[in-house]
Amino acid sequence: MEADALPTTAGGDEEAAPKQDDEQHDEERIKRTKAEMREVREENERLKKRLDETMKNYETLKRQVHQMGQIRAAKKSTQTSAIGIRNDEVEEMDQMVSLTLGRRLFSNISSPTKSDPQNVGFLGLPAPPTGEDEVSRQNPPKKPRVSVRARCDAPLVQMNDGCQWRKYGQKTAKGNPCPRAYYRCTGAPSCPVRKQVQRSVDDISILITTYEGTHNHPLPVSAMAMASTTSAAASMLLSGPSSFATAAADLHGLNSYLSNNTNSKGFYLPNSSMLSSSLNHPTITLDLTSNSPSANYPPKFPLDFGSSQYSFMPWNNSNSGYGYGNASQAGHQQFSKSSTPPPPLSSPLPDTIAAATKVITSDPNFHSALAAALSSIIGGGNGSKTAPPMASYVEEPQGNVCASSLSSQQGSMGFEAAKSLSCSTSKSPSSSPGDSRENGK
């Protein structure tokens, strides 16, 4: 693209220099451009390959998920608590194990037709023409949500999800001075996907993005990352504990991939995810936050099997005595707050479930699928990536912590979102509940 028209190396005496010089420069430039082109082409090639691979993997993955559904259904009836955790198991994917603590997530999932092909609608992946896809296949009111918790400079946030989002609302939440923004996918006129972005209360540099719904249109490659991530999470959400585990492995793959292959920048992505559920909003939270202080982070979890270390733990990081305690508002069920992280099984929740699972089998397929998907973004992205123009800007007005939040896309909403989402320090949140709401009544 525009082959660096900037006169970087050009001395500056171009005007005064004789034509020869010009020609030389031209030549040089041509050479450079050529080289660049070659590079790009190579990259292109690579990307293509990757995409190919991704597609292939996607296929296999799909099949496996498929399979898994059946296996799970079958297994469910046989034994509830599986064991036999082997780190070096191989191939097959049903060897993944799950410890289901607490009560079963959706006890009736797939109850009617257990062998049902479970057409898991993959977020972001063009839904198969089989008509009935979408999440709509669920019980009416339950929409799974996937919320991603990430620092504003996390890769996933930076590269955004590749889609176009149109903002359609903004509100300030109760216990949080920072407003919450609502976006809708504009990739297709009828795309039902929504997302809401909000800054974390205890750490304003953390953005919590919650996705909901399934894309029903093809997405750009750059959207695949988020898509597969969320889809993995969603699928794990949709299909009970056991697949939970699998999907988790999936996610884990993603994370580890991100943290391992981030050529260029040192991304830090301690991975953790937690499943919570409000009354009817199963929500999974991927935590891509780098809880810098190793304080409460280390996976000090009972069930922690060497190889794959990620833990489903309640997000109790940073126990800032802020007014968070009562923020049990929406749906997130957060057990355990300060010290001892009580294993979810001790949760006294009547209806909500807390399933903590642990998997060991890093299914090569899952992994590679995710990896491929991501690599196409990261690998392909950083090369000639359109450096988010606004990523470098810093919003000083309110002491905004990070300006490069979402949508580094084509300026749909760049740091404006960040701006508007930043906590308004000037506005005292002390006002009574009545008007704490910015635009409500």
Next chain:
DNA sequence: CGGATTTGACCAGCGC
């Protein structure tokens, strides 16, 4: 002028 954002109004679910 068209598309995106802003922002007050409106609505539905929920707890009391």
Next chain:
DNA sequence: GCGCTGGTCAAATCCG
């Protein structure tokens, strides 16, 4: 039933 709150709509506004 009332009030609160999260979520959405849509008119006004902004911006390229």
